[in-house]
Amino acid sequence: MTPTAGLSLEQAPPFSVPLRFFLAAPWYLVLAALLLLWRGPDLFASRWLPATLALTHLLTLGFMAQVMLGALLQMLPVVVGVVVPQPRVIAVLIHVPLNMGTLMLAFAFLTSSPDGFQIAFFLLGLAFAVALTAFHLALWRAPVASGTVIAMRCALAALLVTVGLGLLLDGFFGWGWRVSVVIVTDIHAVWGLVGWAVLLVAGVAYQVVPMFHITPPYSPRFVRLFALTMLVLLAGWSLGLWLGWAAGISFFTLGLAAGIAAFAVNTLYLLTQRRRKIGDATLNYWRVSMVSLLAAAIIGISMRLMDSLTQAPQVDGLLGLLMIVGFSIGVINGMLYKIVPFLAWFHLQAELLGRAKVPNMKQLLPDVRIQRQGWVYVMALLLLLVATVYPTVFAYPAALALGINGVWLGVNLAGVGQTYRRLLVSVPASARSSQAKSA
Amino acid sequence: MAILEFLTAEHRGCDENFAIAEEAAQAGDLARCQHEFQRFQRVTELHFKKEEQELFPVFEQVSGNTLGPTRVMRLEHQQVRETLAEMNSALDHGDLAEFLGQAETLLILMQQHNIKEEQMLYPMCDRVLGATAGSVIEAMRAVSDRPPA
Secondary structure, rough: OOOOOOOOOOOOOHHHHHHHHHHHHHHHHHHHHHHHHHHHHHHOOOOOOHHHHHHHHHHHHHHHHHHHHHHHHHHHHHOOOOOOOOOOOOOOOHHHHHHHHHHHHHHHHEEEEEEHHHHHHHHHHHHHHHHHHHHHEEEEHOOOOHHHHHHHHHHHHHHHHHHHHHHHHHHHHHHHHOOOOOHHHHHHHHHHHHHHHHHHHHHHHHHHHHHHHOOOOOOOHHHHHHHHHHHHHHHHHHHHHHOHHHHHHHHHHHHHHHHHHHHHHHHHHHHHOOOOOOOOOOHHHHHHHHHHHHHHHHHHHHHHHHHHHHOHHHHHHHHHHHHHHHHHHHHHHHHHHHHHHHHHHHHHHHHOOOOOOOOHHHHHHHHHHHHHHHHHHHHHHHHHHHHOOOOHHHHHHHHHHHHHHHHHHHHHHHHHHHHHHHHHHHHHHHHHOOOHOOO | OOOHHHHHHHHHHHHHHHHHHHHHHHOOOOHHHHHHHHHHHHHHHHHHHHHHHHHHHOOOOOOOOOOOOOHHHHHHHHHHHHHHHHHHHHHHHHHHHHHHHHHHHHHHHHHHHHHHHHHHHHHHHHHHHHHHHEEEEEEEEHOOOOOOO
């Protein structure tokens, strides 16, 4: 076997493969907003309420996992040099059960229906089994183990833990399996948000922050050590929680929070060093995302140093919202505005072969539309954060802002999809590239 | 020095020039933008030439693979050239908005190409070329952007 075997720099999968994930995701923000409107301020009382759990999973599965899995199908060939085989089939096998399973899980939480949990178990189990198998096979075949590949491997390992524990908890509700619900839920949530989300974003950031904003690179030592260190800390923390070892829990929590803070500060610093001075839609999303991540880390550290904070139920809500709506949804939203117009342009360019003028990215999605949605997003985030402290006053405005934000994002992205389809139809199929058709 | 180091530094140099030209367009300074964009195009084209004339043929010969990664890299160079031509025509028409829209597109096109090269192709070149990498770098250094006399 030559050293180059397995290396493929072939172009990305068909546009429809990732696009279905990107177009569906924003509507889960709308569903979450509707749920918040329906249940009102009570949702902020505790993270253990069924409706709060339904809301959380609409955001984490419906929005976050949806875009992240879709984006991985697109990005692995670029970043890792390995093509995911049968992308169309894999996309359907992930997308359909993921969406049905997420809706079913939210329904099951809201109605306390064991049948619902049982169905969600199989649907989500299938979606993640397919995704994890496809991505693990690709990542472990990667010809070069760069910092990004290492971080993505760690992120996928964390996703495996998150999904495994999630299914276990689902089994508790669906079949009455004996599970230490409180401990397993904490471990499930932290591996999902800190393991999967932070490490995946870090792996992507190593590439896209220096490249798209023209900044200096992350230090090689940071890139080499960050993901593995975080994984070890996560394992230590989980063990401490499992064994009820208080000193260990404190130590590892501080370590994880410090690691997260280091990544956020590092990224914010690099962005100040950027050579590309002109404004850019995703730049502000990266900033909001990293500031949220830093705030979450500071709260995490404060909780360990001041016991009184741990007792306050609002702190859980703040942490969850900062990690999910601030950090994760923020950076994903920003990236979608790069990925979707670029891919539309890219595939049109390949299909039309100069037979029609392909609009550039800013024509496909004008900056002004991105900026307006961005302000609504920031408004929604701030209102949600304030609502954790004053739910009776701010729950409804927060829900409205979140809903408008979701609709706006959905409409902006769908508009790009429509322009893409309209232009394709305008050129007869016989005139299009045969290469693109076979792709 | 490794091929990865040598050519990655060239990418960063191109990025620098790109940012300056884009900034001039954003500031509405057509003359400065034209000047800076010419410079960016020159360094980019020279970089492509080094890869296409020196690095890729050697890699293809040593790895025995002419249809693989280097073919895709050449195709992507072509896409970049086409976008550069669009940007030139925008500047000829004094259309800075069109230029900026194309610039946004070019940046991603260029960077996803650079990611592939820096993450995979260059490390792989260093691996398969071993001790001969030094002479390939020397050959690339000798490539000039002047047309042959």
